[in-house]
Amino acid sequence: MTVRLRRPCLNCGTPTRNASRCDRCQAVWQQQRDQVRGSAHQRGYDGAWQRTAAAAVAAHRAAHGDWCPGWQVPAHPASDLTGDHIVAKANGGTDSSDNVQVLCRGCNARKRDQ
Numbered sequence: 001m002t003v004r005l006r007r008p009c010l011n012c013g014t015p016t017r018n019a020s021r022c023d024r025c026q027a028v029w030q031q032q033r034d035q036v037r038g039s040a041h042q043r044g045y046d047g048a049w050q051r052t053a054a055a056a057v058a059a060h061r062a063a064h065g066d067w068c069p070g071w072q073v074p075a076h077p078a079s080d081l082t083g084d085h086i087v088a089k090a091n092g093g094t095d096s097s098d099n100v101q102v103l104c105r106g107c108n109a110r111k112r113d114q
């Protein structure tokens with residue numbers, strides 16, 4: 001007989017056999033995550049772009065530290081820097097390293113909403 005350990009769900013504390021969250025919280029969490037990020041495929045991001053963006057963030061951080069250049073706001077300290085397309089792929093932008101702009105998540109989201 002196999003003993004399955006139950007662990008408390010990370011969100012609600014209900015004992016669950018899942019790795020981290022109970023079925024209900026897992027479903028909610030995945031839904032929220034998908035809404036926030038969209039799938040990588042939907043956004044046209046692949047491994048090469050992820051690496052290009054990560055390299056741009058690393059270079060920016062090495063040169064400027066945790067500092068967001070700002071999008072329609074003054075530059076400000078930010079530790080959650082991300083790389084984004086300057087010209088969106090939907091508008092013909094490429095995944096090359098000269099089409100990467102480093103912004104914090106907040107500025108990135110604002111820019112994307114434009």
Ligand SMILES: [Zn+2]
Binds near residue numbers: 014
């Ligand atoms: Zn739960």
Ligand SMILES: [Zn+2]
Binds near residue numbers: 068070071078105107
């Ligand atoms: Zn910012």
